[in-house]
Amino acid sequence: MTADVVVVGIGAGGWRSLSPAAQSELSEAVVIYGSARQLDLVPDDVGATRVRWRSPMSEHLAELGESDLDSTVHVLASGDPMFHGIGASLVRVFGAARVRVIAHPSSATLAAARLGWDLARTRIVSLVTAPVDALAAHLTDGAALLILSRDATTPADVADLLANNGFGASPFTVLSDLGADSERVQAGRADTWTGAPSALNIIAVDCVGPVRSRAPGLADEDFTHRGQITKRPMRALTVSALRPAEEQVLWDVGAGAGSVGIEWLRLTASGRVVAFESDAERSADVLENARTHGVVDRLDLRGAAPDALSDAPAPDAVFIGGGMTPEVLEIAWNALASGGRMVANAVTLETERLVVDAADRWGGELLRVSVERASPLGGSTAWRPALPVVQWTAVKTETEGTA
Incomplete structure (x- = not known):
């Protein structure tokens, strides 16, 4: 050939x-x-x-x-x-x-052979170009990870991240120069590791720590926020309605704390989010949350809608949680790829009217969600309702085109 x-x-x-x-x-x-x-x-x-x-x-x-x-x-x-x-x-x-x-x-094949690991049951994470923070998305008790290092400094950075995330007790092995005469294997625990590997190394971690689920609906306390956050029950419904899929781009308009986009990214390995947020402090929260949950390398943070929408990558899905106006809806719908999904959450009467009008124009489903939580009332317990949310979900068909 x-x-x-x-x-x-x-x-x-x-x-x-x-x-x-x-x-x-x-x-x-x-x-x-x-x-x-x-x-x-x-x-x-x-x-x-x-x-x-x-x-x-x-x-x-x-x-x-x-x-x-x-x-x-x-x-x-x-x-x-x-x-x-x-x-x-x-x-x-x-x-x-x-x-x-x-x-x-590959280095992963050689490492699995040295360790006796089943490569088919091992998750491989590359930190060659991604930040070390990206590893956080893969941590959960019982996971077997092979981590491709950028250089000799990566193992120490990974050990620190594991210790800071409750995985310090994890068995931690660094394999250097696999296949060479200088090949070396250094084993220990993440929280006590002090080795000095070569620049060519791969890290094996048998995770011991908290159980972490990828199901949408993380606790609100898992995000830094200033009150502008889609609460856990509604967030789980919203991410489900958006149907995350590989190689897709999500617009998170009015990102707030970025919780919806971040949960969307946690469910894909190759999806990307473009988040739009007008407030500088909230924008800083979005980036901090993305780093905490290991998805910052796939999140593109931009300014306020509608101005920042014009030159953003075309979306396969759009979520509008804040800053909803007729112009934002129009631009987002026109930009949405054929077959793409639009989800918008409305809390006020003004935004309710917008999503009802949008449903009249473009079809889709309207859902009104009310959530009540049990909380103390004097010496007893009573239900306290949160503000109801009207959610509009629509799929853009090939025949609809732009508005």
Whole structure:
């Protein structure tokens, strides 16, 4: 099978760890791209021209994709090229038909082999580009996590995050330079870990700590807020009505504390939220809450609607919880993708009229929700009703188009 680009996975074990087919492929290469560390793993008697990736690598990749290739280009990748690797990036640039991949065991595969873990039952989290805070979304008692590190500082940062979130007693293992002569395994507990790993490391955590559910409806106290928050029962209904799905974009208009968008993100691995909030203090709360719940890397915080709506990524779903006006509804509905869902919660008479009018124009369902809580009354207990909420839910069909 010929290809314009051949990607060869190579591990810390270097040339000797490659299969005969991979060694033969590189021995016949004309030009090899890779990082300085990867290129140093190729023996001197391989006569190919060696090209180091420039920074930022994405721009160098784009240039390569736009160039006329005189011969097959070979690219070195760390471990399995298609597992959080450059192989997937090259396929996006050149197309799958032009790329051939020679795989190598990934660091996760090697770590599972050393630990005796069932890789199919292990959650893999990459912190190579994501902030360490992103790990918080995956923590729950009994979870087995393999964490891909950015560098030698990542294990200490992960250990601190675990300890600060009630998971300090978790068995904590750092595996460095897997497959190389310098391979090393350091084990302990998260709250007492003091190792010094190499830059090439992967972290294994067998979570011991509180049980955390992904079901919508976290306690209001789990969010920093200033009163502008969709309360837990209504939030659970709202997130359910929005039907979170992978690779989708949600607009959270009038975000308040950001609770709806954050709960929406917790239910997906690849969804994104664009949150719109006019108040600076509440905006700071949104970011703090997103970091706390491990989704800040997938949240884009913008200013007030309707002005900030104009250049935002097109939404697959929209939630309007605050700042509802006829203009905001119109813009959001027009921006919504065909098949997308709109959910709006109204508390005041003025916003109730807006959602009733919207239902008349665009269809959908109106739901009136009343919630009562038991609370002390003198020496007894009585029901105290919260303000009722009118929720409008609608799906934009292909024939409706824009308003």
